[in-house]
Amino acid sequence: MVVRWVAAGVLEAVKGFRRLKGHKAMPQLVAALRARDQQLGLVVDVEETRGYLAPRQQQAAQVRHENEQRFAPAGVRDRLLARRG
Numbered sequence: 001m002v003v004r005w006v007a008a009g010v011l012e013a014v015k016g017f018r019r020l021k022g023h024k025a026m027p028q029l030v031a032a033l034r035a036r037d038q039q040l041g042l043v044v045d046v047e048e049t050r051g052y053l054a055p056r057q058q059q060a061a062q063v064r065h066e067n068e069q070r071f072a073p074a075g076v077r078d079r080l081l082a083r084r085g
Contacts, residue, residue, distance in 0.1 A: 007071045008080060 037044055 004071065007067060008076045011067075011071065011073045012076050012080075 034044070
């Protein structure tokens with residue numbers, strides 16, 4: 001039962017996760033970090049990074065899909081509020 005409540009809360013909270021202050025400045029941050037890496041002589045292999053991230057992104061998508069199948073995200077807030085009343 002606890003897992004269900006936590007999942008419901010997380011699914012409701014996910015709606016606000018994309019609201020990051022300063023998100024418009026992210027390209028500038030990335031450019032500054034890449035410039036700093038070049039100054040320090042660090043070489044970042046983009047393909048290696050993509051190879052590292054790809055399986056993790058697939059796993060995240062699979063877990064998200066499984067969780068949405070187990071705990072339908074539609075109407076979570078309404079169902080929780082209905083239990084109050």
